[in-house]
Amino acid sequence: MQKRTLSFWEIWNMSFGFLGIQFGFALQNANTSRIFETLGADVDQIPILWIAAPVTGLVVQPIIGYFSDRTWNRLGRRRPYFLVGAILSSIALFIMPNSPTLWIAAGTLWIMDASINISMEPFRAFVGDNLPAKQRTMGFAMQSFFIGIGAVVGSLLPYVFSNWFNISNTAPEGVIPDSVKWSFYVGGIVFFLAVLWTVLKSKEYSPDELAAFEKRDKELARPVKETREDREKNIRTQLNSGIGMLVVGTVATWYIFENDLTKELYILFVGLMIAGFLFIFTSGLRKRNVKNGFTIIITDMLNMxxxxxxxxxxxxxxxxxxxxxxxxxxxxxxxxxxxxxxxxxxxxxxxxxxxxxxxxxxxxxxxxxxxxxxxxxxxxxxxxxxxxxxxxxxxxxxxxxxxxxxxxxxxxxxxxxxxxxxxxxxxxxxxxxxxxxxxxxxxxxxxxxxxxxxxxxxxxxxxxxxxxxxxxxxxxxxxxxxxxxxxxxxxxxxxxxxxxxxxxx
Missing domain, CATH: 1.20.1250.20 (MFS general substrate transporter like domains)
Known part of the structure; x- marks a missing residue:
């Protein structure tokens, strides 16, 4: 059993949602600092406020990926996440330029970035699911095309509204200019409609069909853990890795604190401490033969x-x-x-x-x-x-x-x-x-x-x-x-x- 070779327009349809996603990212990247400064943020506060984006991606994407692997309903496997993420992202894009205070804007950025990640993460897997190996390069290239188009148009929207449609590019203190507001409104609409197009115009293989494809390729597979000894060795590796990350993260965090180094370093090394703790905790659960979504998510990071x-x-x-x-x-x-x-x-x-x-x-x-x-x-x-x-x-x-x-x-x-x-x-x-x-x-x-x-x-x-x-x-x-x-x-x-x-x- 082989995956069907798709036409150019079928690949176009399944990737079209990325146009909307990139619209959202382009508006966020080009205008969020401006919104923060308008609402009273000092220049040295902006990097900390922006840290929402990478942290949200670290947390949300593996979780969404794990659950989308295990989802199947009337909409399919990945498409439910496309749609839910698009709805939430569009709402956040409408709210963001109307934020009355800095901290509401910062909170909205967290929500918006999490929502965009809910839509975006399954799109990469969507190509792997639907296309045979010989067409995957074309599938990801199509996503690159829509990313480029979305980035150009989305970034230019405030300029277009200001210079082509004479919408005001200035506003009183503490108020977001109308050119930025209308850019976010259009971005929210484009985001939703582009993703909806992919949801309606694309199909997915069922879990049984995907299992059949996987079975066909089984002779090329190499199990990571084949015996009890392999499993015990893997658990020890997880425990030792966790201890190492916890020690390095703790020492580095102490050094950053003692020498009053840049605050962004805390994100890196406190995150390393948390990852180390999770590895240690998971290795303990696995020793007791506990197997659930949490242990699978953490263990699969080790077994890449x-x-x-x-x-x-x-x-x-x-x-x-x-x-x-x-x-x-x-x-x-x-x-x-x-x-x-x-x-x-x-x-x-x-x-x-x-x-x-x-x-x-x-x-x-x-x-x-x-x-x-x-x-x-x-x-x-x-x-x-x-x-x-x-x-x-x-x-x-x-x-x-x-x-x-x-x-x-x-x-x-x-x-x-x-x-x-x-x-x-x-x-x-x-x-x-x-x-x-x-x-x-x-x-x-x-x-x-x-x-x-x-x-x-x-x-x-x-x-x-x-x-x-x-x-x-x-x-x-x-x-x-x-x-x-x-x-x-x-x-x-x-x-x-x-x-x-x-x-x-």
Whole structure:
């Protein structure tokens, strides 16, 4: 029994919901800091308020993935989560620009980000569920296309409403401008309708059919634990890993407190302490032969397929590079490229206004080249294609150090756009072939860890490096990001994708 080869328009329909999801993310990313500042947030408060996004993703995505793996009703397996997440996200998008106080806005951000994750997480697994292996690269490339389109249009909406429709871009103190409000309203509607299109126009295989596909591939599977001795060894590994994480997290947290280091570091190391405790607690339950949803969720983090572990390092360094770009491009362009560090000067603001244009270009390029990647991957391989794309992106980031014109900066973003399209598609295409169908959603959720963790690391480590090592020159953060992206491309070569693992727990 084999999965049916889908037509281009069937893949289009099953991915169309990502357009709405990216609309929501683009509006959130482009306007949340503005909303916080309008409602009275100090500049140094904004990173703490923003920490909702990565923390929410860490918690929500594996849980949603676990339950979507075990869901089947009239709407299907993944589609119920698409729809519920879209409804909640749309409501949050309507509420966000009408928040009367800062803390209501911060709380709404938590709700909105959790809701977006409820819709987004199963979409990755949806491709693995519905497409045969030969079409998965195309499926994830289609998602990259909609991500690029959604990011461009969603980010530009306030500008469009302000300049094309003469909707006010200013407001009294403590009030969100109408251009931002209408952007969120349109985003909420687009989010819901795009996801609804996928829900209505797509089909899913039943659990019995997916089990049959899994059975057909069983000869390629390799059980992680085959004997009682293997199980006991796995429990000991879990216990020792938990103790190690708890000790490292505790020592690091104490050091951060004693030396009054940046607060964001607490998120990383307190999180490590919590993970260590959960590993220790779960190993105790497993010794007593307790098996439930909690023990499965925690244990499967330990038992990730080898391909996933190898791709985790690729993801870490490529997303570390992206976050260095998102955090420091404005400061690097204004200060290093155009030589202006005075926020009140015309030169500074002219250069700063160019950064959204640069980001629009790389998102547009990602949408444009998304369908070229599967063609190249077919002629070479996913690994080689991802390596080349990441090297192009890394060299493009490094080139900003040597540029002195707006046109040159746009050219650098073309290369970043190629890498961005690949990052959004090819790792998932390589990963999906190594995951058992019964745990596709869960592991796609855990894979998100290797996007969130580099975000937290970049926000903390890069600040220290720029301030204490690189003489307060943010452009060096982009150099680090560029070399990190090239290194992630080289790590792609060690990824093995020819095995399918069957994880038993």
């Amino acid at each position: 397929p080898d391909t996933m572990k190898q791709l985790a390092w690729v993801q870490f360094f490529s997303w570390f590079a992206l976050f260095s770009m998102w955090i420091y491009t404005t400061a690097a362009v204004t200060g290093h490229v155009f030589g202006s560090s005075d926020p009140t000067s015309e030169g500074y603001n002219d250069a700063a206004d160019w950064v959204p244009v640069m980001f629009t270009v790389y998102n547009g390029v990602a949408a444009a080249v998304a369908f070229l990647l599967p063609v190249m991957a077919q002629k070479t391989s996913n690994k080689v294609t991802h390596l080349l794309a990441l090297c192009i992106g890394g060299i493009s980031l490094i080139s900003i150090y040597f540029l002195s014109s707006k046109a040159g900066l746009l050219l650098s973003m073309v290369g970043v756009g190629v890498a961005w399209a690949s990052i959004l598609s090819l790792p998932y295409a390589m990963l999906s072939g190594s995951l058992p169908s019964a745990k596709m959603g869960y592991y796609m959720g855990v894979f998100n860890f290797f996007i969130v963790i580099p975000q937290i690391v970049a926000a903390t480590i890069l600040g220290f490096l720029v301030k204490d090592i690189f003489w307060n020159e943010p452009v060096y953060a982009l150099l680090i990001g560029g070399f990190s992206m090239i290194f992630s491309g080289l790590l792609t070569l060690r990824v093995k994708t020819n095995k399918r693992l069957n994880i038993d727990e």
